[in-house]
Amino acid sequence: MARIDFHASSIEVARNLIGASVFIDGVGGRIVETEAYDESDPASHSFSGVTPRNAVMFGAPGRAYVYRSYGLHWCLNFVCMPAGHGAGVLIRALEPTRGIDLMRERRGLDDLRLLCSGPGRLGQALGVTHALNALRLDRKPFRLVPRAEDDLGRVASGTRIGLSKAKDLPWRFALAGSPFLSKPLRAG
């Protein structure tokens, strides 16, 4: 995979992103956990149509969708599919590789495993804010690096986290055995 193609279903993109790396202003690491969402999915922000918050999900693929979770955390998503389908991938956890000192400072703790192991934590560590919403992922401040092919066999799937609807869809993807996951993978 020479580069990441966002003109695909959120499920394909979510799987392809495991093992890839994402950096914001040079700070970030290897993606070890993602979740797929789309317009047909009752758990998705896009399920009930366009609102000011989710409008970016219905626009061009390959852009960032940033939303505020529970009024306090910034969460990072990548928009995918042909434009207008309301599909996206939530980036849930990273293995930190670059800018670790800055991540520790932003998070106020040292433990490498807790820096980016969850969507809210990751957002804080990478300095994600609403200012990044709708920005292209192939331009500054973003940098994406596709995974090496030999990581393919380590991608596992399971059920998503923190949902009350569509709980049983196996749309969570993770690097099997990684110590940087937000929670252990549950079969699905």
Add this chain to the structure above:
DNA sequence: TGTATGATCGCCT
């Protein structure tokens, strides 16, 4: 190791 709770805001009923 597990369960409860507060923080705090956009969107829905």
Add this chain to the structure above:
DNA sequence: GGCGATCATACAG
């Protein structure tokens, strides 16, 4: 008015 694509902290056992 209530409920989240969450997290840190405070407890109980």
